[in-house]
Amino acid sequence: MITNKNCIIRLSRYKNALYRLQALGFVKVFSDNLADAVSGTASQVRKDFSIFGISGNKKGGYQIDSLLEKLNSILGKDQLQKVIVVGAGHIGSALMRYRGFEKEGIKIVAGFDIDPAKINRSSFVPVLPLDEAKAFIKTHSIRIAILAVPDIAAQQATDIICASGIKGILNFAPLGLKGTEGCIINNVNLEIELENLIYFVNVTEKTR
């Protein structure tokens, strides 16, 4: 099994680059074209493909359409991914309104919040009481949740949705959550991303 997160991220980037190339009218692509497009190396492109049994043609490169098919299948993009958002604050609401997911086959089907004032069953993405999350997750077979609640509420919310059958959480709470058995957690911590950036900006400024 592949456990290299970076490798999977690269597959996503290849996929995105391929759509751009396709839109420009290209039909086939070489490993070094893709490498350029994602700022990588041609060896790595080929090795990434080889890991997943994707092969091209000697001297002929890769056929973009079939390559996209394979990548999309690996990335689970051959089916609509239904996702819920837990927490309808600033970030949560923005994610529910964000249209960028649609073209990626990711559909936010509902939001959940504890605050009655946030509930709105008739909005484009309905916002429901957290109490109803468990039933909703089961009824709609939801596997992925985006967690955008304040840090104090994060672990509790995690426990609830994990117990309801959620298999993967994209966590925006500024806190490392304890991974529950059978549930994968990816943390997107904006504060930490910024700190990281600040660190490297400072370092490169000092050393120049």
Next chain:
Amino acid sequence: MITNKNCIIRLSRYKNALYRLQALGFVKVFSDNLADAVSGTASQVRKDFSIFGISGNKKGGYQIDSLLEKLNSILGKDQLQKVIVVGAGHIGSALMRYRGFEKEGIKIVAGFDIDPAKINRSSFVPVLPLDEAKAFIKTHSIRIAILAVPDIAAQQATDIICASGIKGILNFAPLGLKGTEGCIINNVNLEIELENLIYFVNVTEKTR
């Protein structure tokens, strides 16, 4: 020079964990406490510290307050970091309203947008025309920008702010930006994060 991004991210996590421990009344901490708190290993905690010349006491662990001081200094948190947001759409606006940055010494001082309808000079975080970005960046010595514009506008916006003296960009546009000389770009790609999560959820589901 330390170029290991993961290492710096771990420093941020240690720092956050230390604040939590401090809030619980702890005064000193051992490497394995910290390891538990961030789901890492004690060796790695010690090695990370050793890389930055942070030392503790044999049998006495680390003094939390002095440890925090050192980490904060490394992470550039001993001074207020002024940040601008470029793009006042859903994500950009949510970030401007997000209060989580404040306690991290990160202050969003202004937003910028091309759309005149988005301009609001009197809001808590003023939203100004993109035209004014260059002057603003120079006047206020801004080094860090958060980029939250649609993908088509991303490269152009990047060029503008890089040319204005921005040294680091946290990019939310779903597109790998070409790194301009002297400007570091960290990408936060929500679609890719979700795809990644979906991949690993699928894989672990299949192998069980």
Next chain:
DNA sequence: ATCATATTGTTCCATTTTTCACAATAACAA
């Protein structure tokens, strides 16, 4: 048909990152 060329697929090597293991030693107990 033969040759030259371009590009893949994979093996091997270098580098980076993580983990292990243990000597050094500070704190504490008797």
Next chain:
DNA sequence: TTGTTATTGTGAAAAATGGAACAATATGAT
């Protein structure tokens, strides 16, 4: 004081990752 114990700090081993190189080979030219 002496001994015991807990914990650090680090050097060496191991694992993971990335990159270079090249044999294999399909394509197209002559």
